[in-house]
Amino acid sequence: MPLLLLLMLNKLTKTLTLEEKVIEIQKGNIELLNEVINDYKPFIKKSVSSVCKRYIYDQDDEYSIGLMAFHEAIMKYEPNKGSSLLAFSDVVISRKIIDFIRKNQREKAVPNLFSGEDSDEGNKASLFELEHAMNNFREQEVAQERKDEIVEYTLSLKKYGLTFQDVVSQSPKHEDARQNAISTALLIADNPIWMDYLKKKKRLPLKQIEKEVSLSRKTLERNRKYIIAIIVLIDGNFDYLQQYMKERFDK
Incomplete structure (x- = not known):
C-alpha cells in the first residue's frame, strides 16, 4: 500500500468512532475490518466465555465461531436501530455460541440405539436414557430461550430510552x-x-x-x-x- 494512502488511512482510523468505522467497513474497507476484529478480540473472548462459563483459548472452536459472529455483526449492524455495535455483537455472538452448544448437546443426548444389542432390557434402558436426556435438554433450551428474549427485549426498550x-x-x-x-x-x-x-x-x-x-x-x-x-x-x-x-x- 502506498505510504500516503497508509498515512491517510491511519488518520481516518484514529478519528472515527467504532460505529463510523463499521460504516467504512460495510463500504468495503477490508484493512479497517481486520483492524477492528484484531482490536476487539478480547471483547469477543469475553462474550464467548460468558456463554460457555469457562476461559476460551484461541484454538477452541467456540472462539472461531465468536470471530465469525463478530464479523457477521459488523456487516449486519444498522446504527439507526438504537443499540451500539458491541451490544448488538454480544447478542449475535451469544446466539451463535448457543446454537453451537445446542447442536453438540443434541448429538450427545442421543444414545446409540443400533449397536447390535438384542437385549430388550438394554433397549428399554436406552430409550429411557434418551427420553430423560431430551427432556433435560428441552428444559435447558427453554431456559436459554427465555434469557435470549430478555436480552432482545432490553435492546428494544433501549430504543425508547427505557431499561x-x-x-x-x-x-x-x-x-x-x-x-x-x-x-x-x-x-x-x-x-x-x-x-x-x-x-x-x-x-x-x-x-x-x-x-x-x-x-x-x-x-x-x-x-x-x-x-x-x-x-x-x-x-x-x-x-x-x-x-x-x-x-x-x-x-
Whole structure:
C-alpha cells in the first residue's frame, strides 16, 4: 500500500468512532475490518466465555465461531436501530455460541440405539436414557430461550430510552392500575396511526389517547414508561414474556 494512502488511512482510523468505522467497513474497507476484529478480540473472548462459563483459548472452536459472529455483526449492524455495535455483537455472538452448544448437546443426548444389542432390557434402558436426556435438554433450551428474549427485549426498550429496571420500578403499585395500563397499551398497539407515531417520535400521542380512554392525562403521563414497555412487549416476538403477561392479565 502506498505510504500516503497508509498515512491517510491511519488518520481516518484514529478519528472515527467504532460505529463510523463499521460504516467504512460495510463500504468495503477490508484493512479497517481486520483492524477492528484484531482490536476487539478480547471483547469477543469475553462474550464467548460468558456463554460457555469457562476461559476460551484461541484454538477452541467456540472462539472461531465468536470471530465469525463478530464479523457477521459488523456487516449486519444498522446504527439507526438504537443499540451500539458491541451490544448488538454480544447478542449475535451469544446466539451463535448457543446454537453451537445446542447442536453438540443434541448429538450427545442421543444414545446409540443400533449397536447390535438384542437385549430388550438394554433397549428399554436406552430409550429411557434418551427420553430423560431430551427432556433435560428441552428444559435447558427453554431456559436459554427465555434469557435470549430478555436480552432482545432490553435492546428494544433501549430504543425508547427505557431499561428493564424501568419496567419494574415504573409498574403501577395497585393491580387495577396495572390492568388499566395494560388495557391502554393493548388499545395503542392495535392502532396503526398511534403505533406509527410512537415508533417515529419515541413517545405516546397522549392528546389523542386521552380522548379514547377513561384514564386522565395525568395518569397516562405517570404510567407512560410502563405503557410503552408493554407496547414494545406486545409488538415484538417475545412469546415467553407475552405468555407471562397474559397469565397476569387473566388473573
